[in-house]
Amino acid sequence: MWKPDRTSKKPLYQQISEQMERRMLYGEFPPGSFLPSERRLADLIGVNRSTVVQAYAELRAKGIVESTTGSGTMVSKQAWGPADGLSPNWRNYVEGGTFAPNLPLIRRIREVLRVKAPVIDFASGELSPDLFPNAAVKQLLKQAPFEATLGYDDPQGYLPLRQSLVPFLEQRLNIRTTESSILITSGSQQSLYLITQCLLAPGDAVAIEDPSYAYSLPMFQSAGLRLFPLPVQEDGIQPEDIISLFRQHRIRMLFLNPNFQNPTGSILHPSRRAQLLRIAAELGIPLVEDDPFSLTSFYGELPQSLKSIDTHGSVLYVGSLSKIAASGFRIGWLIAPQSVVGRLADARQQMDFGLSVIPQWLANEFISSSLFDEHIGLLRQSLAAKQREMMACLRRELGDEVQFVPAHGGLNLWCKLHSAVDDFKLLEECIKRGVVFMPGTVFGSRPGHVRLSFARPGLNEIGHGIAQFARALRSLL
């Protein structure tokens, strides 16, 4: 991101106006489009708002931007060359398009995080940078021999990685599969996207957990799917609920996250797993098992995955490195019957021509080395410690206002607030105090819930963050 040069003799406002003029001239802001608001630009480049006000005033004086009441600062349609502002109406295009934009709450949180002012981040369901296997990656980049070819990869993904995943999944999760049943994806998000695009049609009914991550995904909406909720209790969903949903709506697919469910942290009760699979098989409904967290299990007990006991072949299994190693690999896997893998691989060729072989090669080196087990051991300890710290702080600061069940794995603590507060207001109060979190409504829950990720902030940030969160909450009570 460009920043003005504070050592230069040229005044800041003038540096900014020249930079903005260049950005207009080079087409970043074509005629008729709007510049960032003064406040936003000031945040982004780290200056006072008044400096940007002065810079924009200079651009207005030159006649290359206009202020339009209410909508901000528009690039003039007249001032750019002989064509007198002929150019596409980009707003029209940007607001058209099939694919749905992200939820406003999520865009707001992302924007705050993007500016990278010091914000304590309880919102991102991601590991903190110190938990990534940075040292392992550096070591492997320097030492592992890169022998992969740099051409287009196999549409199903890098074969050595698929071959390594077969014993990896069998030894760690008791999942037996074959290299040709595996599609390497750029993470669970892409696995789910391919499933919704290639196996379902607009108008299809699908069942998702309530609350669940799936609610936060415009991809379901973009695919035109009708979503029906399966309520999640402390022990997960009730399998019988599927039967009545099926009778009423002809459900075509189930999306479940049985282990350390996002956002509730719940574990589907072992006794319900066989029953769930039997019901899915009897109704002939495929079941997408989203399983990003199993290997984070803090105390080592791994709940059985549905895939490992799926005798009917109903389960599409979705896993990834994002939550157990680093999201920056962009490496996930989908296990599915050959016909499904083939169809999805073919479609992905059309969307992005597959993944780069480089992170696949690196991921393969990583999961095949002893570095992986070292990493996962440290990760589990650290996540457990972070959750303990968060729970202690919550009890201290908000013991009377917040209720939660400790998670045994995953990255999040799901909290019920005793008093109902407005999600948007609570978020804005928190942002003012340098903290972000995910409101429960993002996951489709009733108001009065929040998801606090303990994985993302540093252990020593959690106390201050929870104190600020508590202040924000109390300011609204």
Added chain:
Amino acid sequence: MWKPDRTSKKPLYQQISEQMERRMLYGEFPPGSFLPSERRLADLIGVNRSTVVQAYAELRAKGIVESTTGSGTMVSKQAWGPADGLSPNWRNYVEGGTFAPNLPLIRRIREVLRVKAPVIDFASGELSPDLFPNAAVKQLLKQAPFEATLGYDDPQGYLPLRQSLVPFLEQRLNIRTTESSILITSGSQQSLYLITQCLLAPGDAVAIEDPSYAYSLPMFQSAGLRLFPLPVQEDGIQPEDIISLFRQHRIRMLFLNPNFQNPTGSILHPSRRAQLLRIAAELGIPLVEDDPFSLTSFYGELPQSLKSIDTHGSVLYVGSLSKIAASGFRIGWLIAPQSVVGRLADARQQMDFGLSVIPQWLANEFISSSLFDEHIGLLRQSLAAKQREMMACLRRELGDEVQFVPAHGGLNLWCKLHSAVDDFKLLEECIKRGVVFMPGTVFGSRPGHVRLSFARPGLNEIGHGIAQFARALRSLL
């Protein structure tokens, strides 16, 4: 890919039947699905067809597969455990789904290439492995300091790479842009996919070159777009054609590849470029400039890009490393107004959560080092030499049957056949002789054209490949 162990005492057919049983048991082929045909499996694992016939007979004798007349070998619905073959009807799902599958001709070619029997590949529009910057990549992996964070990347892509692209594009292609106008994509394919999904709606009319790569892309069909052709002559399209198309169909976007057009190799005449931009601006139509080949220019003259003379801000510029360095990077860039970049970046978060930082880091090291210029110099020489060799062989073998205009850049030679032959038949005759190519109809052209990539085969394979192609063609005359 699993292969039977030829040193084992266990007969091949038995190894195969056991392996297939495992693949069924593990869910790769669930009850009711079909095993690969005997011929296909034999090709894939490198045995005689009769061995597979014997293996399948054993599986039939065990009752776990059934032969169904005409459709092949089906996994029995009865033989798998207590559930009596309850499982989803996968075929139903695989054939549903919104996203269109690839063209049959393309799937056929990919299948042939995937088996990796020795095939001379004139079909893939890709560099040969020896033209990839393998040594540079190995050197950078070992030596360049990896300092990037392994978290989710900026939705627009790795900032240092965007920053390096600004001078890269200005110095090499005279394109002036800003880091915040650049979206890093996983290649041109993803740039085009995001544009069709986010800026256009089903039913929208768009104009594409005829013939063009765009015809081979089910993504246009999946997005529900109506395609209207702009005929490509030796000097590219006629800009006035856009006006009449616009009047008739309310064209909403233009997709053009002005430099070394795929498949024809043509260069849009310099005198038509300003006119084209004026017409697009007057009609208010965005113009997508797909420019994968400019830097391959064999003799160093770089035709102006439309983006570099776009005073109206009508051009969305699409570039990538795939054709100038290696497709395995999966690195491309889209240059667009800020509002467009923001919309596309947001949607991509939903589809795959963005790119891995690892290949972006590597691409940045590569384009910022002197290794890039060394590489591109060798690449241009080699491509020119390969085209010369191909043209000499074609003149020798098929001087009376084939006509072409030498390309000045790009990877392909576009050939007109004097006698009309059936595309499918010619392709199958070539496959029999160990050669593949792209029939012109894949690009929407009338029959009687073929696209021969000279970039993909080795220089010393071209002669034999063209001789076999000539034999295949003559067998049909």
